[in-house]
Amino acid sequence: MLRYVAKRFLIMVPTLVIISFLVFFIITLPPGNCVTAQIDEILSSGGSNAMEKVHQLEQLYDLDKPWIQRYAIWASGTLTWDFGLSCQDNQPVSQLIGERIALTMVMEISTIIFIWVVSFIIGVYAATHQYRPGDYIASFIGFIGLAIPNFLLALVLLYVGKRYFGVSVGGLMDPQYIDQPWSWAKTRSILEHLIIPVIVIGTAGTAGMIRRLRANLLDELQKQYVTTGRAKGLPPLKLLMKYPLRHALNPFVSDIGHILPEVISGSVIVSVVLSLPTTGPMLLNALKTQDTNLAATFLLLVAVLTVIGTLISDLLLAALDPRIRLQGGREK
Numbered sequence: 266m267l268r269y270v271a272k273r274f275l276i277m278v279p280t281l282v283i284i285s286f287l288v289f290f291i292i293t294l295p296p297g298n299c300v301t302a303q304i305d306e307i308l309s310s311g312g313s314n315a316m317e318k319v320h321q322l323e324q325l326y327d328l329d330k331p332w333i334q335r336y337a338i339w340a341s342g343t344l345t346w347d348f349g350l351s352c353q354d355n356q357p358v359s360q361l362i363g364e365r366i367a368l369t370m371v372m373e374i375s376t377i378i379f380i381w382v383v384s385f386i387i388g389v390y391a392a393t394h395q396y397r398p399g400d401y402i403a404s405f406i407g408f409i410g411l412a413i414p415n416f417l418l419a420l421v422l423l424y425v426g427k428r429y430f431g432v433s434v435g436g437l438m439d440p441q442y443i444d445q446p447w448s449w450a451k452t453r454s455i456l457e458h459l460i461i462p463v464i465v466i467g468t469a470g471t472a473g474m475i476r477r478l479r480a481n482l483l484d485e486l487q488k489q490y491v492t493t494g495r496a497k498g499l500p501p502l503k504l505l506m507k508y509p510l511r512h513a514l515n516p517f518v519s520d521i522g523h524i525l526p527e528v529i530s531g532s533v534i535v536s537v538v539l540s541l542p543t544t545g546p547m548l549l550n551a552l553k554t555q556d557t558n559l560a561a562t563f564l565l566l567v568a569v570l571t572v573i574g575t576l577i578s579d580l581l582l583a584a585l586d587p588r589i590r591l592q593g594g595r596e597k
Contacts, residue, residue, distance in 0.1 A: 270576070277572045284568040285340060289561045292552070293332045299352035299556045300326060326350055326558075339558055343565070349558035353550070358559050361547065362566075368437055368455075369543040372466075372532065375459055377524060379467045380474060385517070387471075388478030392513075393505065395483060403475060410472025419465045419538040426461075436540050437462075462539055466532045470524060477516050485509035515586055521578035525570040 300322055307318050323329040327338060327349070339349050348358035391403035437458045442451040485491065486509050494504045536545030544563060551560040 270580075273576050273579075277576075280572060281565070281568055282340075285343075285561065285565050286336065288564045288568075289336045289339065289557065290332070292555060292557050292560050293335075295555060297555060298326075298328055299554050300328065325355075326352060335557070339561065343562075348562040351551070351559040352554060352556045353547075353559065358562050361559065362544065362562065365542060365544045365547060368541075369532075369545075371455070372437070372459060372462055372541070372543060373525075376463045376467045376470075376532070379463050380470045380524065383467070383471050384474035384478060388475045388517075389482065389510065391475065391479045392482035392486065400479075403479070407472040407475045410468040411476075413468070415465055415469060416534045416538050418468060419461075419535050422461055422465065423539070437542055462532070462535060462541060465535050465539070474517060474520060477520075478513060481516055482509060482513035485513050511585060515582060518581045518585060519578050521574050521581070523571065523574070525574040 303322060304319050307315050307322070320329070327335050330338075342349055346359055348362075350356070351358045351361055353361065387403045387406070391400045394400050438451060438454040439458075442448075442454050445451060486505075488509075491504065491509055494507075495501075499507075532541075532543065533545035533549055535541070536543045537549060548560065548563045550556075551563065
């Protein structure tokens with residue numbers, strides 16, 4: 266096990282290097298950069314020192330260097346948590362991320378817990394009550410969740426909350442708690458405002474996992490060993506929990522590898538619609554303005570979550586199903 270984990274970590278390093286290189290290269294492909302508008306304004310204003318100001322501005326963000334050299338500076342800085350300067354307010358990227366990462370992680374972890382709990386309960390119930398009203402309702406919820414875009418559901422909830430209940434569901438806390446120190450009242454306000462974003466972001470993921478868990482559990486329940494166990498008089502709950510449910514959970518557990526980046530990427534537009542002070546709107550703005558350091562750092566964090574999530578899912582699969590081994594090959 267330790268050898269396998271060490272090997273996977275060694276593979277992660279070149280994987281993340283390649284991903285960071287490609288991300289940085291793609292962001293720099295479009296013409297211009299994050300200070301193009303400022304440079305145009307300086308040049309249009311004229312003045313004897315206009316070109317000097319432009320040169321100083323380019324030096325500040327290392328834009329006077331080739332992109333490969335800028336990548337080397339940024340990549341080496343990530344080892345010491347120094348991601349360079351962001352063009353937004355001329356602040357260090359680490360400081361900008363630190364301001365929003367805590368709220369983002371709270372929302373993402375809550376969403377993942379919501380997806381797993383709801384998917385597990387509804388998926389198991391739908392599979393064990395096939396072609397009954399509960400199964401049809403679960404299938405209907407699944408299709409609705411897959412069909413409705415997250416941002417559209419967010420807009421609908423914004424309208425319903427304002428029109429019929431007179432409340433705003435936007436933001437992650439009440440306005441009076443913004444920029445205030447942490448307190449029980451502020452924590453309660455955040456928890457109350459988390460309900461809508463968690464439901465909106467988790468709807469699509471929940472719908473897909475319900476369908477997968479239901480299909481896999483139905484397939485296991487129709488196998489011969491289940492029929493044999495039922496014929497021998499095993500209690501229904503024990504028969505369900507012993508093998509069919511464990512085997513049906515394999516795809517459920519393997520989804521950990523991509524559910525983390527999916528939740529983060531799916532929350533970007535929803536965060537903009539609901540005015541959430543998370544990293545989503547900041548990432549979108551960084552990509553639009555070609556803020557290379559900020560955008561590349563966010564995407565690198567998503568890549569880190571992806572490879573870590575994949576490792577966790579592989580280890581859980583090996584622990585869940587004895588048929589799965591960490592090392593391939595035929596035993597002699």
